[in-house]
Amino acid sequence: MAAEVRLPTVLRAHAGGASVVTLSGATIGEVLGKLVAEYPGMEGQVVQADGSLHKFVNIYVNDDDVRYLQGVDTPVPDGAEISILPAVAGG
């Protein structure tokens, strides 16, 4: 399924400055795998070596955090918007 992946400022340099890239995959894990394959500079920044999400990264599918859905196995609907956001404090 094709999805638009929104990149945070900190990762854009690894994608030639792009803020949004289009990738396909049936699950979040597949999409993120393609992201790292296409932009190797992101290796270790989004997904860890064991395939789990980087501790300080939050991934949202259509505004829902995938950690509270099915993690990297969360299905990606066609036309979905995926956002990668660094963990930031408030207060």
Next chain:
Amino acid sequence: MALYPSVLELIGNTPLVDISALSPNPLARLFIKLEGQNPGGSVKDRVALSMVEQAERDGILVPGKPDQILMEPSSGNTGIGLAMVCRVKGYALKVVMPTNVSIERRQLLELWGAEIIESPGSEGSNGAVRMARGLAAEHLEWVFLYQYGNRANPQAHYEGTGPEVLRDCPGITHFVAGLGTSGTLLGVGRYLREKLGESIQIWAVEPPSGEMVDGLRNLDDGYIPPIFEELGGADLLDRKTVVRPRESIEWTRRLTDVGVFAGISTGAAVAGAIKCAASLGVDEEASIVVVSADGGWKYLSTGAWTDDIDEVTERAKGIIYF
């Protein structure tokens, strides 16, 4: 009671108001807890008082002793709450705060007599936390209550906000609040889960701050509050949703239709509650309680209610409102 021995006695016991008129689903009732009614103007009054009183019980702060200095990182509300509590109790306070907060947040800290130490706006709250930790290591004579790692923060909500929510809305099915330090969600969430079990859903709402904070060098500069990890926040939450600045402003404006004048983070939290109401199954009845962290006064300078929405949205991307 209408006569209080101290303004600090006014902290907590905030009203819960039915705003179901805004619900997109006739089976979903919507209630808002107005934390802006606290004397310092936000939910963080509870946290400030709880942390200071715990430090007094622990002997870290001694009431009446001169020259005691506290230092705390804050994007605003905790700093303001602490500044009020410290002023009343006679402690000095230094607040490490990013430069990109609304002017009213600075003014309030100044009027309560706190000293502001500026941290780079481009690093957001994460930068303020980092700077404060460095300063705490250099100045061991300062009292560093550290809201992100202090269990008195969620405890204030476990003992206060949570019981109030259940008392005023015994039929609650969903609790929705913003995720900043995670104190509100941890404290209220744990209380409601203990009392209601799996029948209560806990939803967290976040702004896309990480997108706007452009001073992070890499993702290892990210930050998760220690209390969130230590107290099992990830297991407690059922859903976490991100709400973008435009939607936050739109709902901040919509709230005035029901007479609620609240801050921009409340608009985000209500947008999350609306998503929650819209996600229910057919014939599923719900009572959703959402927390309004503060009133609108501190955001008048942003033009959030009156200026062109596109301009306000762009402006909101440049300020920290959580």
